[in-house]
Amino acid sequence: xKWLDERTGLIRALESLLFRQIPGGTLWRHxxxxxxxxxxxxxxxxxxxxxxxxxxxxxxxxxSVYYIQHVMPLGWLVRGIHYYTAEVMLVMAILHVIQMVWxxxxxxxxxxxxxxxxxxxxxxxxxxxxxxxxxxxxxGYWSAKVRTHIMxxxxxxxxxxxxxxxxxxxxxxxTLTRFFALHAGVLPLVFxxxxxxxxxxxxxxxxQSTQSEKTSDPRTSPIWPDLAxxxxxxxLVIMAGVLCVTFWPQWFGFMHKxxxxxxxxxxxxxxxxxxxxxxxxxxxxFQFLKYFPGTLEVVGAIVIPxxxxxxxxxxxxxxxxxxxxxxxxxxxxxxxSGMIWLTWEAKRSDAANTQFVRAQAExxxxxxxxxxxxxxxxxxxxxxxxxxxxxxxxxxGPRLFAQHCAGCHRYDGHDGKGTFPxxxxxxxxxxGFASRxxxxxxxxxxxxATEAFxxxxxxxxGKMVSFVQEKIGTxxxxxxxxxxxxxxxxSSEARLKKQAILDSKEISLSAQDRxxxxxxxxxxxxxxxHFEDEDVEGPDLTGYGSREWMMAFVSNxxxxxxYGQENDRxxxxxxxxxxxxxxxxxxxxxxRDDWFNPVNP
Amino acid sequence: xxxxxxxQEHVYSKxxxxxxxxxxxxxxxxxxxxxxxxxxxxxxxxxxxxxxxxAFVLSPVLRGRGKSKTGxxxxxxxxxxxxxxxxxxxxxxxxxxxxxxxxxNVPTGSVYLRRTRENKVIAFNIIxxxxxxxxxxxxxxxxFSCPCHNSQFKLxxxxxxxxxxxxxxxxxxxxxxxxxxxxxxxxQRFKPGVAGRxxxx
Numbered sequence: 001x002k003w004l005d006e007r008t009g010l011i012r013a014l015e016s017l018l019f020r021q022i023p024g025g026t027l028w029r030h031x032x033x034x035x036x037x038x039x040x041x042x043x044x045x046x047x048x049x050x051x052x053x054x055x056x057x058x059x060x061x062x063x064s065v066y067y068i069q070h071v072m073p074l075g076w077l078v079r080g081i082h083y084y085t086a087e088v089m090l091v092m093a094i095l096h097v098i099q100m101v102w103x104x105x106x107x108x109x110x111x112x113x114x115x116x117x118x119x120x121x122x123x124x125x126x127x128x129x130x131x132x133x134x135x136x137x138x139x140g141y142w143s144a145k146v147r148t149h150i151m152x153x154x155x156x157x158x159x160x161x162x163x164x165x166x167x168x169x170x171x172x173x174x175t176l177t178r179f180f181a182l183h184a185g186v187l188p189l190v191f192x193x194x195x196x197x198x199x200x201x202x203x204x205x206x207x208q209s210t211q212s213e214k215t216s217d218p219r220t221s222p223i224w225p226d227l228a229x230x231x232x233x234x235x236l237v238i239m240a241g242v243l244c245v246t247f248w249p250q251w252f253g254f255m256h257k258x259x260x261x262x263x264x265x266x267x268x269x270x271x272x273x274x275x276x277x278x279x280x281x282x283x284x285x286f287q288f289l290k291y292f293p294g295t296l297e298v299v300g301a302i303v304i305p306x307x308x309x310x311x312x313x314x315x316x317x318x319x320x321x322x323x324x325x326x327x328x329x330x331x332x333x334x335x336x337s338g339m340i341w342l343t344w345e346a347k348r349s350d351a352a353n354t355q356f357v358r359a360q361a362e363x364x365x366x367x368x369x370x371x372x373x374x375x376x377x378x379x380x381x382x383x384x385x386x387x388x389x390x391x392x393x394x395x396x397g398p399r400l401f402a403q404h405c406a407g408c409h410r411y412d413g414h415d416g417k418g419t420f421p422x423x424x425x426x427x428x429x430x431x432g433f434a435s436r437x438x439x440x441x442x443x444x445x446x447x448x449a450t451e452a453f454x455x456x457x458x459x460x461x462g463k464m465v466s467f468v469q470e471k472i473g474t475x476x477x478x479x480x481x482x483x484x485x486x487x488x489x490x491s492s493e494a495r496l497k498k499q500a501i502l503d504s505k506e507i508s509l510s511a512q513d514r515x516x517x518x519x520x521x522x523x524x525x526x527x528x529x530h531f532e533d534e535d536v537e538g539p540d541l542t543g544y545g546s547r548e549w550m551m552a553f554v555s556n557x558x559x560x561x562x563y564g565q566e567n568d569r570x571x572x573x574x575x576x577x578x579x580x581x582x583x584x585x586x587x588x589x590x591x592r593d594d595w596f597n598p599v600n601p
Numbered sequence: 602x603x604x605x606x607x608x609q610e611h612v613y614s615k616x617x618x619x620x621x622x623x624x625x626x627x628x629x630x631x632x633x634x635x636x637x638x639x640x641x642x643x644x645x646x647x648x649x650x651x652x653x654x655x656a657f658v659l660s661p662v663l664r665g666r667g668k669s670k671t672g673x674x675x676x677x678x679x680x681x682x683x684x685x686x687x688x689x690x691x692x693x694x695x696x697x698x699x700x701x702x703x704x705x706n707v708p709t710g711s712v713y714l715r716r717t718r719e720n721k722v723i724a725f726n727i728i729x730x731x732x733x734x735x736x737x738x739x740x741x742x743x744x745f746s747c748p749c750h751n752s753q754f755k756l757x758x759x760x761x762x763x764x765x766x767x768x769x770x771x772x773x774x775x776x777x778x779x780x781x782x783x784x785x786x787x788x789q790r791f792k793p794g795v796a797g798r799x800x801x802x
Binding site: 038 | 632635636638639640642643645646647649650651653654655656657658660663698700701702703704
C-alpha cells in the first residue's frame with residue numbers, strides 16, 4: 001500500500017475524499033444524486049452487455065432483441081434490469097430536481113447545482129427517448145414517430161430538427177443508427193461530462209462551506225462510512241425494486257407474457273398500430289395534448305412546455321426571496337399533481353374505450369404470435385421477423401377476410417376479426433369449410449337454404465338446394481347412414497390437417513370405395529368426381545376443399561371447373577387483380593386452419 | 602468497490618495518516634462495522650447486474666456446443682465427373698443457423714470430388730489442414746496446392762512435400778452413391794493446425 005501511495009498518491013487522495021467531513025450531516029435525501037450515479041453505472045454495465053448482442057439495423061434490431069430476450073442465457077434478466085432501471089432513473093431524476101426546490105438547496109450559491117440537476121433530468125429523458133426506439137418494435141417505433149412529429153412542430157427549426165434526428169425525410173435505416181449512436185455514444189459522454197462538472201462543483205462548495213463561518217448547517221459527517229452506508233443501502237433498495245419488477249412485471253401493470261421487459265411485434269410502417277401509447281411516465285403529456293386539438297397542438301406541445309421550462313430556469317433566482325420560494329413550491333406541487341392527475345385520467349379513459357382495449361389485446365396477440373413463429377423450427381428468415389408476420393395465415397387470414405370476403409361471407413357469424421356486420425350475409429359462412437361438420441350441414445335440408453349456406457344467394461332457387469330438400473329430405477335411415485359416408489369421403493378430399501388422422505383411418509384409398517357411395521347418393525348425376533364428364537353442371541368435387549381446389553376457386557369461380565357462368569356475385573379475385581396469389585394463399589390457409597401451431601405442429 | 606475495500610483495509614491494518622488540518626480521522630469500531638456493512642451492501646446491489654451481464658456475455662462458452670449435424674448432403678451426380686479425372690470443386694448446400702436467422706439450402710462449404718473408378722468417388726474438404734485456407738487444384742502438376750503457405754497434396758490427399766507446412770493429410774469425407782448416380786457426402790470440418798483429425802462445429 002505504501003508502495004502504491006508513494007508512486008501515485010492514490011491512497012492519500014482517497015482518504016481525503018472519503019474521510020473529509022461533508023457539511024449537511026447524514027440525511028437520506030443526500031443519497032439522491034449518488035443514486036443516479038449508481039443507476040448510470042448499472043445502465044452502463046447492462047448496456048455494454050446488451051450491446052454485445054444487439055444489432056442496430058432495420059432487419060436485425062427486433063430480431064436481435066428477440067434473441068437476447070428469449071434465447072441467450074440470462075438475456076431477459078440483463079435486458080429487464082436495463083429497461084426497468086431506466087424507468088426508475090427517470091422518476092428519480094425528476095424528483096431530484098423537485099427535492100432541491102422543496103429543501104431549498106437551489107438558492108444562492110447553489111444555482112448551478114440546480115441547473116446541473118435539470119440537465120441530468122433532460123439527459124435521462126433523452127436516454128429514454130432514444131433507447132425506446134432501439135428494439136424497432138411497434139411500441140417503440142410509433143412512440144418515436146409521435147415524438148419526432150411533436151419535435152417538428154417547433155417554430156422555424158422544427159422541420160430541420162426532425163430531419164437531423166431521424167436521418168432523412170422518413171423513418172428508416174438512419175433513424176436507428178442515429179438513435180443508437182446517441183443512446184450508446186453521445187449521451188453517455190455528455191452525462192459523464194455533467195457528472196465531472198458536478199463533482200468539481202461539489203468539491204469547491206465543500207471547501208467553501210467548511211472555510212466560511214456562516215454555514216447554515218453545522219453538522220458534518222464523512223463520506224466513509226456514514227454517507228457511503230446510506231448510499232449503498234439506497235442502491236440496494238433500488239436494485240431490489242428493479243429486480244422485483246423484472247421477475248414479476250405483471251404485478252406492476254405490465255401486460256406482456258413472461259419475465260423481463262416487454263417486446264411488442266416488429267414495427268410495420270405500413271400497418272396501423274391502434275393501441276399506440278407512450279410509456280406510462282409520458283402518459284401525462286399524451287393526455288395533455290388531447291386538450292389542444294388541430295392547430296392548437298403547437299400550443300400544448302411546444303409553447304406551454306417551453307414556458308414551464310423557462311420558469312424552471314428562473315426558479316433559483318426567484319427562490320432567493322421568501323415569496324418567490326413559496327411560489328416555486330406551489331408551482332412544483334401543481335406540476336407534479338397535474339402530472340399524476342393527467343396520467344390517471346389517461347389510464348381511465350383508455351380503460352373505458354372498448355376499441356382501444358381490443359386494439360391492445362390484438363397487439364399483445366401479435367407480439368406473442370411473432371415470438372411463437374420466431375421460436376419455431378423454421379426460425380427467422382433472412383428477410384426478418386416482419387416477413388414472418390406477413391406470411392402467417394393466422395394473422396393475415398382474418399385481416400384479408402374482413403377486408404375482401406366479409407362483404408358477403410361470414411366466419412362463424414362475424415367478419416373474421418370479431419365484428420358482427422349489421423347487414424345480412426349474402427354468401428355462405430365459411431368457418432370449418434369442407435370439414436365433416438360443415439359438409440354435413442350443407443347436405444342437410446334444414447340448413448342448406450339458411451343464410452349460413454345458400455339462403456341469400458342466387459343458388460337458393462337452384463338445383464342443389466332442391467336436390468337436398470326434396471331428395472335427401474326423403475332419405476330413409478339406411479340412406480342417411482350412407483350419406484354420412486358420403487360426407488366423410490367428400491371431407492377427406494380437402495386433406496384438412498385437423499382431420500388427417502381420422503381420414504387416414506376411416507377413408508379407404510381405393511377409387512372404387514370412394515366413388516361408389518357418391519354415385520349411389522346421386523351426387524355424380526351433376527358433379528364430376530375423379531373422372532372427366534362434360535355433361536355435368538355442378539362444381540367439380542375432385543379435391544373439394546383442398547388447398548389447390550380453394551386457390552383455383554377463389555382465383556376464378558367463373559371457371560368451367562366451378563360455377564362457370566352460373567356464378568352468382570363472387571369476383572374472380574386473381575383474374576380481376578383484386579388479390580395476389582400469396583394473399584389468396586393466406587386466406588385459404590387460414591380457412592383450412594393450416595398455420596404453425598407450436599402445440600400441434 | 603475494490604478501491605474502497607483497499608482504503609478500508611489500509612486504515613485498519615496500519616496506522617492511519619492524518620493530514621495537517623486534522624480533518625481526516627480514522628473512524629472508530631462502530632465505523633468499522635458500518636464500513637463493512639456498506640461494502641457488503643454495495644456489492645450486493647451491484648451483484649445481479651454485474652453477474653448477469655458477465656454470464657450473458659460469456660454465453661457462447663457457457664452454453665455448450667449443442668449437437669453438430671453430420672448428416673449426408675447431396676453434392677452432385679456421377680455423370681458430371683470423368684473417371685480418373687482431376688478433382689472438381691462442388692458446393693455444399695445445407696441449412697445454416699446464425700443467431701436468430703435460419704437459412705435453408707445455402708452454401709456452407711465446398712468439397713473436392715474425384716471419381717477414381719466407375720462407381721467410386723473420393724471426397725476431400727477444401728479447407729487446408731494447415732491454417733484454414735482453401736486448397737486449389739494444380740492442373741499441370743496434377744496435385745492439390747494451397748496458395749497461402751504452399752502445402753501440397755497428392756490426388757489421394759496425402760502430403761506431397763516432405764517439408765509440408767500441413768501437420769496432416771487433406772481431410773477425407775465419407776461418400777455414398779445413391780440411386781446409381783447421386784453423390785452424397787458427409788460434410789464435416791476439422792480443426793486446422795493439429796496432427797489429429799478433430800471434428801468441429
